[in-house]
Amino acid sequence: MNEQQQLLPLFEVFVRSKRGLDHKHVGSLHAENPEQALEYARDCYTRRSEGVSIWVVKSSDITASQEEDARSFYDPMDDKPYRHAMHYQLPEPVNNM
Numbered sequence: 001m002n003e004q005q006q007l008l009p010l011f012e013v014f015v016r017s018k019r020g021l022d023h024k025h026v027g028s029l030h031a032e033n034p035e036q037a038l039e040y041a042r043d044c045y046t047r048r049s050e051g052v053s054i055w056v057v058k059s060s061d062i063t064a065s066q067e068e069d070a071r072s073f074y075d076p077m078d079d080k081p082y083r084h085a086m087h088y089q090l091p092e093p094v095n096n097m
Contacts (some may be wrong), residue, residue: 009058011037015045016053023055034058 008030014023026045031037037056046054065073 008032009060011041011056012059012062013037013041013045014055014057015041015051017051019052023053028059031056 009032011029011031011034012025013027013029015026016023029037029040029044031040034056038054041054041056045051
């Protein structure tokens with residue numbers, strides 16, 4: 001990484017390949033601002049018309065859970081089965097949802 005890249009903010013790039021699908025993380029890049037990051041992302045990650053939508057997010061704006069905290073972070077929901085869709089029985093007329 002060169003000195004100029006170290007000074008530029010890092011952006012995470014997400015691309016949606018087709019309508020109706022989720023955006024997927026495809027990589028990271030350095031840019032001066034979100035507009036420039038969007039242009040760079042288009043040039044780097046959708047050269048062959050792979051996408052219909054691009055998101056760029058400053059890496060510093062992302063807050064994430066940590067793998068080592070997974071047990072305490074997710075376990076409290078195990079004792080609340082009503083939060084899971086499988087807990088509910090659908091009436092017969094809508095059973096094919």
